[in-house]
Amino acid sequence: MKKINTKRFFFGLILMTGIICSLYDANAQTATPAKPVTAKPAVAKAPAVKSATAIIDTFFKKYKDDGTSPAIDYLFATNKLFTDSVQIGVLKGKLDALRQSVGTYTGKELIAQKIAAPSLVFYSYLVKHEKSPIRFTFMFYKPKNEWVLYRFKYDDQMDTELEDAGKINNKH
Template identity: 55%
Template sequence: MQYFSLKTIKPALFIVLTCAFYSSARAQTTATPATAAAKPAAAVTGVTTYIDKFFKTYEKDGTSRAIINIFKTNPLVDSTSLRGLIAKIDTTRALIGLYVGKELIVQRKASNSLILYSYLVKHQNQPVRFTFMFYKPKNDWEIYRLYFDDQVDNELEESAKINGKP
């Protein structure tokens, strides 16, 4: 799983936080009741506009332009720190084929100022997941975090296993 935060994180802490997020996201995925998943929240217009623009750029102009453009919404981001994320995504894209589309997996809203959108991103050979977290400190939405991973198929498979419960 690739993780990027606006704060500069040392490599050891980066690994710990990445594992913590992956574990908590996985636990939330298996513990979510079917009724909660069936009732999606209303789309947040400004946020979905940024995401749609991201995927159009991702398809036509590539990873680098898409990542840099979406992080222009946040004045605190250091573009040099995005290079690792861009390199990981580009390396993965070279293996999984051309981009063919996206599908919303989940939208979660912590408040009217913090929202998360997770997408299944379809490529010719394999799906990946992009999760966008947006924050609105005053009047405008800005990208707060961006997660990228290729474990969505493993999580789905794991969810089908019997957990030893009656």
């Protein structure tokens, strides 16, 4: 029986393993050539799910660029349950009249953000105009996968609240 030189055997085994690995790696790189990028036919995509803050940002962009009515229409369109166009029309008319009395929109600042639950959030904004501010409050609800407007309010009574908050012991 022939005696096997273990050093040569292991050296050969390592050498063969290295060769096999390098051949396998070369095949892996060339076996599946990259497919050329081709234009795919237009397929209607589902609209991207927007976060509550993305809805607010779009609302304020429309409020600044397009006016009160398109901004309100966009906001209320997020919830198909808001179907009373008469009440929405009254809201738009009152807000537009207030907006005309306070001057040009100049920006917004977040006053408060509250998360009641992962599916119910509240945002309050100081909406800056040339003459005086307005406060907008938004409440959004996520019944399934998408955020929808749950409540929207506006007022111009922040100065009264601040004065009341500054009273001793908060009593009148």
